[in-house]
Amino acid sequence: MSEFILEMRGITKTFPGVKALENVNLKVRKGEIHSLCGENGAGKSTLMKVLSGVYPHGSYDGQILFEGKECQFKDIKQSEELGIVIIHQELALIPYLSIAENIYLGNERAKGGVIDWNETYVGTQELLHKVGLSENPNTLVTNIGVGKQQLVEIAKALSKRVKLLILDEPTAALNEDDSENLLQLMLEFKRQGISCILISHKLNEVSKVSDSVTILRDGQTIETLDMKRDQVTEDRIINGMVGRDMTSRYPERHAKIGGTALEVKNWTVYHEHHADRKALDNINMYIRHGEIVGIAGLMGAGRTELAMSIFGKSYGRNISGQLIKDGKEIRNNTITEAIDNGFAYVTEDRKEYGLILMDDIKRNISLTGLGKLARGTVVNEREEVLVAEDMRKRMNIKAPSILQKTGNLSGGNQQKVVLSKWIYAEPDILILDEPTRGIDVGAKFEIYSIIHELAAQGKGVLVISSELPEVIGLCDRIYVMNAGRITGEVSRDQATQETLMRYMTKSGGA
CATH class of the missing domain: 3.40.50.300 (P-loop containing nucleotide triphosphate hydrolases)
Structure with missing residues (x-):
């Protein structure tokens, strides 16, 4: 036998x-x-x-x-x-x-x-x-x-x-x-x-x-x-x-951090299905231009709920608090309004919310920037092809062509298409929810490099990740959440997995 x-x-x-x-x-x-x-x-x-x-x-x-x-x-x-x-x-x-x-x-x-x-x-x-x-x-x-x-x-x-x-x-x-x-x-x-x-x-x-x-x-x-x-x-x-040695898992960071790009003040959100329960309780945080800010927390801590509520109130009810972008209060009452205000959100669930799986790479990448491609009310298809080809090469999306159906790509390449879509929208504030989930170490390095590049352009980047080494290796500053509250704020040079875990299991505010 x-x-x-x-x-x-x-x-x-x-x-x-x-x-x-x-x-x-x-x-x-x-x-x-x-x-x-x-x-x-x-x-x-x-x-x-x-x-x-x-x-x-x-x-x-x-x-x-x-x-x-x-x-x-x-x-x-x-x-x-x-x-x-x-x-x-x-x-x-x-x-x-x-x-x-x-x-x-x-x-x-x-x-x-x-x-x-x-x-x-x-x-x-x-x-x-x-x-x-x-x-x-x-x-x-x-x-x-x-x-x-x-x-x-x-x-x-x-x-x-x-x-x-x-x-x-x-x-x-x-x-x-x-x-x-x-x-x-x-x-x-x-x-x-x-x-x-x-x-x-x-x-x-x-x-x-x-x-x-x-x-x-x-x-x-x-x-x-x-x-x-x-x-x-x-x-x-x-x-x-x-097929090669990788000397480092994370690109070398040379941060040039400017003034405050976004402030979230007294942000409170009630649960979508339980009107009397707070999903987020009095969140206060900020992101500066050129800064990569991390959010760490255990499952159910409220990380995704925070991201979605900021991005066009796509989660929660009875939302209160302020969003202040570049010193001016803004309203992100809808997703369209959030995009118009320079926000982008890469969802943790690419299959359900991030992509049109039946459509090709080209259409998925151009979705958030159709206004830039339009001549009157007609999309310039030649320019759309050029944009999609440029993003495919830049993101190293493995596909025979930009006409490949997105649903036929591997999970990691689908994630690259989601990132491409939002990068093309040229946001000021980029929220990345588990951006490297299901992605191999080589592709992770590529995505980390792109995140660094976006920060170098002066954008404020917020990264939510369940992998503590990733948060520590990538981010300049880290907020830690537990039970819908921020329980700690840690700088890059002070961040260890033990420190973050201590805040992740801590009750009450920071």
């Missing part, structure tokens, strides 16, 4: 105009955690979609063996019946169904053809407990944040009889505590004999839990490493991913 639960041999997958995978080989041992690493566009997610039947047999070349038997999956249902369950990088929940309904959708707990809601409810509670959630199973998915939605996806996967669990960037939306809980859960699965394939750009997590690592680059297998035998370091993995 083979020691491998999975063998993928010579997998080749082609899309119109691009070869996504070329002769890729992957072997996963029984009961191991096997990581798949590579830059955005390297083919990791595509390979897993081939395995799970999202791309059915006949749409690719090569062979898949699972538990020693050749498989020819026509759809994802067939792979799940054998115990292969994939959690995709982009969430696939139905927002207006409850958590319980989402978890057991297609896998209903029924007796005599009738759903047993009591068993469904109890089963959901048990699964939510496993992933660290305390939500009521009847809560609608639309009423919980993207981080908690990722945990619901994981609970949904656990509801099936899993033999091989594939996790595509599972901790991208999670804070450090929740990420650690998930990693411990994966180790528990390993002890139970369940095999896992982990796709992650967080190399510290890869190093912590993986038994083996396969590295892909440009759709090809570079090497497979045994984490213990080969004494694998993060730098070794990075070198395989990008």
Whole structure:
């Protein structure tokens, strides 16, 4: 009997105009955690979609063996019946169904053809407990944040009889505590004999839990490493991913900081669904021209709520307080008004709010700047093409052309399109909510460099990130939030993960 639960041999997958995978080989041992690493566009997610039947047999070349038997999956249902369950990088929940309904959708707990809601409810509670959630199973998915939605996806996967669990960037939306809980859960699965394939750009997590690592680059297998035998370091993995050594994770910072660009005074926001509950309580902060300001906090601290309420009051109700831009009070009562006032907001949920996935790169990039492209009431298409091509090259978006459908891009390249859209709008205040979520280390460096460039142009940049090393490495000054309040303000030279965590768990104001 083979020691491998999975063998993928010579997998080749082609899309119109691009070869996504070329002769890729992957072997996963029984009961191991096997990581798949590579830059955005390297083919990791595509390979897993081939395995799970999202791309059915006949749409690719090569062979898949699972538990020693050749498989020819026509759809994802067939792979799940054998115990292969994939959690995709982009969430696939139905927002207006409850958590319980989402978890057991297609896998209903029924007796005599009738759903047993009591068993469904109890089963959901048990699964939510496993992933660290305390939500009521009847809560609608639309009423919980993207981080908690990722945990619901994981609970949904656990509801099936899993033999091989594939996790595509599972901790991208999670804070450090929740990420650690998930990693411990994966180790528990390993002890139970369940095999896992982990796709992650967080190399510290890869190093912590993986038994083996396969590295892909440009759709090809570079090497497979045994984490213990080969004494694998993060730098070794990075070198395989990008084909070069990276001496630093963050660009060198030469800040020229000017006067105050934006002040937020006494900013109070009530919860969208609970009118008597404050989501943000008396927030006071400022950003200067040329400054990169970070916001750190645990999930539910109010970081995204703050960003969205400032940006056209797109979150919350009964909002009070002042926004003062360059010394003058302004009103951002709508998103259009916020854009006109020189604000831009890169959302943490690019799929839902950041992009039109059915449209091409060109149209997505030009969306916020149509006024600049218009001649009368007609968009100058030649200029639109030139703008999109310039942004594609500047942001290093990996696509055969600007006419590529955005929904067919990797998650990291989709994020680059979102950034391109807002950079083209030429804002004065740029709010970036998890700007490098799901992006590899090479692309992160590129985005950090662009953020530095924007700050050098005198723009005020606000960065929200769940990764404390990123906040410390990128920002000039950091605000820390907990329970809707600012609990601390730390300068770059005083910032440590321990200091930030202390403020993140502190109650009350700064």
